Amino acid sequence: MAEKSPLAVFYFAVLGILTAAFGFAYLLVTIGIVNEFTYSLMEIPGDMFGGGWGGIVLLSAGLFYLMGLKDFNEIHQFGKIVMASILIWLLAGCDIFVMITESIPGGDEGWFNTLSGFIETYYPPYTPAVLLLPFSLVVIYYIYNRNTREEKE
Amino acid sequence: MNVLLMGHPNVGKSVFFNRLTGASVTESNYPGTTIDYTKGYMRIGGKSVELIDVPGTFSLNPKDKAEEVAVAMLHESKDVKVICVIDASKIERGLYLALEIIEQGYPVVIALNMWDVAGDKNITININDLSRILGVAVVATTAISGEGIKELVTSLDDARPVEIDNIINNVGGLT
């Protein structure tokens, strides 16, 4: 079990630092130290719920990644990496769900949104949690990898 | 004749109940879901028999209101048979309750439920020996997927009271 996975450790270290930094940024924007932050692809939420509460969650996810780096292959440590990804999925899932529920009703215009209005809802900017989502999915490969290795043993 | 479903909290009694009666009792993955008892009817060999889903209890010395309900129900019913549901991955404490029920002279069959979980935990149980020692039918079940349910119902028909002395003899006496 004492294998090393330097690539995985490096990858999740970078992801962890990024995630924690974004979590921190959520909180800064929410408190008002940094003003509203929208930069081409990305928009950091600044309301008490999404930015404050959500920021705590994203920050925890980042810390979980970093906590799990040592002894990456030990199951309890690996569990932290998986949990960190699950937290990102949860946050991003909620953000995407918000987009879906906003894209369908027509508001003042009519019962349902127009097709272009519907599609425009899904244009950027996105929240950092949504942007981190694809990178966090890499953990699935490692879960799969782990399972096949255990079956061989 | 009545059949009582008894066992610790959260071993899957309500799942059994739904399987056996086709009713819909809510099941939850936490102890204490069944606070009041639920009645339903099941068929054994063509006869319709009343089946009661008893709230989970750790022993026959009740510690909370739900357990009181459970014990009172056992004592009030006459001509009952008991399906004792045991979590196979935590078999020892389940056997404690089973022994208590057997001692009081009730005919019992034992369902070793969550057989799959015990398998995951690498616990192997010799069912034949267990059944021989206790003198009652023991069936491995996975109620969620329905494994073993049919065998359980068939064995219910032959359930008879067992003398506790026989069990003591079978394990080679007391220390």
Added chain:
Amino acid sequence: MTLDAATRWDIIDKISKETIAFGKYRHTLTDAIGELTVKPGTGIPIAIAILYGFWSIFGSFAGFFTDGFFVRIFDEYWLVWLQGVFPGQGGWLYAIMVDAGGIQSGQFIPSDNCLEAFGVLTSGIFVAIGVVLPAILIFYFMLALLEDIGYMPRLAVLIDTLLHKIGLHGYAIVPTILSLGCNVPGVTATRILETKKQRFIMMTLLAIFIPCGAQIGIMEDVVPGLMGWIMLYLLIGYFIFGFVLNKIVPGEAPEFLIDVPPYRKPLVSNIFKKVWGRLVGFFKVALPFVLLGCAIVGILYMLEVIDWLAVVLSPIFIGWFGVPAETAGPLIAAFLRKDLAVAQLSTIEMTEYQMITAVVLVSIYFPCVATFAMMLKEGWKELLAALAVLAVVVFLYGGLIHVIGILLGVA
């Protein structure tokens, strides 16, 4: 023949030696994750995340149906249609069933939305179907999901220490969370607690501090921005008064060993069955009361009972609670209809802090009639004691919130 415990364990020990073999048990990923959710260091952030998800999905889902579709259906079609076809505009039956409207210089002015019409068929149905139904549907769905995965006992373990301070233990989280959907099953679930003392504390706290799905739904709809503060005040009250009750109520609060089941993959059919059962239960119990309450409030308004009470009690409302005199009406009507009272409050001009105070007061008020009946079933002595506690709590806590407002400089 019966044996003593030691003999039983002796037998079991022998049986176990003969029949059971414990293989080497290697922790699986599910076990590792299970452990992470229970240990406080990692478990608390995870609990915070799960509550975030719960709340976020709840808000978007309920908003999608209520603001996206139901408001339009009810305001632009249902209300307009009823105003057209229901006979006797301005008469008493019309006022109770459809629209109490506003009277200005002898001229009847029809309402233009279902929240302000206050008729049984307009506000009553709109609140029940348009606001409450989506809210409790998504609430029960997510609760069922958490239950079936097996998260609830882990939450119970996490919060155990905290709940011991108020004479309860971890499992008190189950009735508490159930009550956020509807207080009626919450009261039933208090039976998983061991002693009379614990059940009494739990029931009283539920009735007072836990707003039900109907209330939360309508709050989300009419005062979404203030939700955080309102829930915070309710949560603080839950712990303050739980702590006090634990000190003054006689009896024991024993330790309880929690059995944590493994995480399981939930069965979709079971989740839907559960949500459906709870929804049906909610509507059977709650809907008749909602409509009846709506009618009674309408009648009391018409007989000017509420206006009279508002005048009599207004010194308390203005002086002690620090809310405008007009809120007296809805606050009194809240004895019968909590959710609609929140809607009524939202139409009154007042400061944000006054609104928070008023909504918190409505929430901690008298339990709804259905909950009242459930508590009576558990024992009339307990019910009377709970009501006494309630009266004291409303008075003290309402005053306290006012004082906090004064100290913060916002009231």
